[in-house]
Amino acid sequence: MAAPVSRLTLSESLALGPEWRHACHAMLYAPEPGKLFGRIPLRYAVLMQMRFDGRLGFPGGFVDVHKGSLEDGLNRELAEELGDAASGFRVERSDYRSSHAAASAPRVVAHFYAKLLAREQLLAVERAAPHARDHGLEVLGLVRVPLYTLRDGVGGLPAFLDNVFIGTARDQLLEALQDLKIVDSNYISGIKLPARR
Numbered sequence: 001m002a003a004p005v006s007r008l009t010l011s012e013s014l015a016l017g018p019e020w021r022h023a024c025h026a027m028l029y030a031p032e033p034g035k036l037f038g039r040i041p042l043r044y045a046v047l048m049q050m051r052f053d054g055r056l057g058f059p060g061g062f063v064d065v066h067k068g069s070l071e072d073g074l075n076r077e078l079a080e081e082l083g084d085a086a087s088g089f090r091v092e093r094s095d096y097r098s099s100h101a102a103a104s105a106p107r108v109v110a111h112f113y114a115k116l117l118a119r120e121q122l123l124a125v126e127r128a129a130p131h132a133r134d135h136g137l138e139v140l141g142l143v144r145v146p147l148y149t150l151r152d153g154v155g156g157l158p159a160f161l162d163n164v165f166i167g168t169a170r171d172q173l174l175e176a177l178q179d180l181k182i183v184d185s186n187y188i189s190g191i192k193l194p195a196r197r
């Protein structure tokens with residue numbers, strides 16, 4: 001059973017004691033004009049990654065709040081996990097979206113960001129990723145998130161959501177897709193969400 005997680009404001013999370021570790025992850029996305037099978041608009045390319053532990057998550061990782069800002073740590077992690085193309089942009093505090101603290105050990109507070117890239121920047125990330133330091137180790141590969149539901153009512157995002165996600169990554173994804181209008185507002189609520197695992 002997943003441990004209870006509470007949402008904190010950024011200042012609340014930065015006030016947590018030294019027993020807490022901070023992690024920052026980012027959803028990178030860009031407009032995608034393509035159509036699947038020539039008829040299903042893709043609208044956006046949204047990146048996640050298959051992790052070493054077989055779970056889906058966002059690029060990012062642990063940051064040391066004593067060695068710089070949260071974003072300094074996040075952009076360092078992005079360079080390690082995505083490679084050179086991550087230097088083509090910088091995730092900033094203005095891209096910050098939420099912080100969630102897991103009540104049980106290990107005490108990790110997960111900060112989440114979403115960064116809109118130009119399509120060329122995202123394609124450069126996808127091209128560079130296999131040459132990243134962590135590729136084949138912590139990161140087993142980037143994936144795009146399907147943002148549609150196929151005629152069978154399951155294929156696409158519903159099937160994607162049936163994967164195992166790390167921490168709060170699935171909720172972070174769904175909230176961002178909705179809030180950033182990457183998908184239509186009633187689309188997410190219309191999906192029969194598989195039970196969390």
Ligand SMILES: O=c1[nH]cnc2c1ncn2[C@H]1C[C@H](O)[C@@H](COP(=O)(O)OP(=O)(O)O)O1
Nearest residue numbers: 023025057058060061062110166167168169
């Ligand atoms: O995508 C994520 N969303 C929310 N929390 C996450 C995500 N990925 C990992 N986590 C949690 C659980 C992990 O133990 C910590 C640290 O992240 P991780 O990426 O595994 O750390 P490193 O890259 O090894 O520094 O955050």
Ligand SMILES: [Mn+2]
Nearest residue numbers: 060061062077
């Ligand atoms: Mn790390």
Ligand SMILES: [Mn+2]
Nearest residue numbers: 060061077081
């Ligand atoms: Mn890492």
Ligand SMILES: [Mn+2]
Nearest residue numbers: 059060061081
């Ligand atoms: Mn990581």
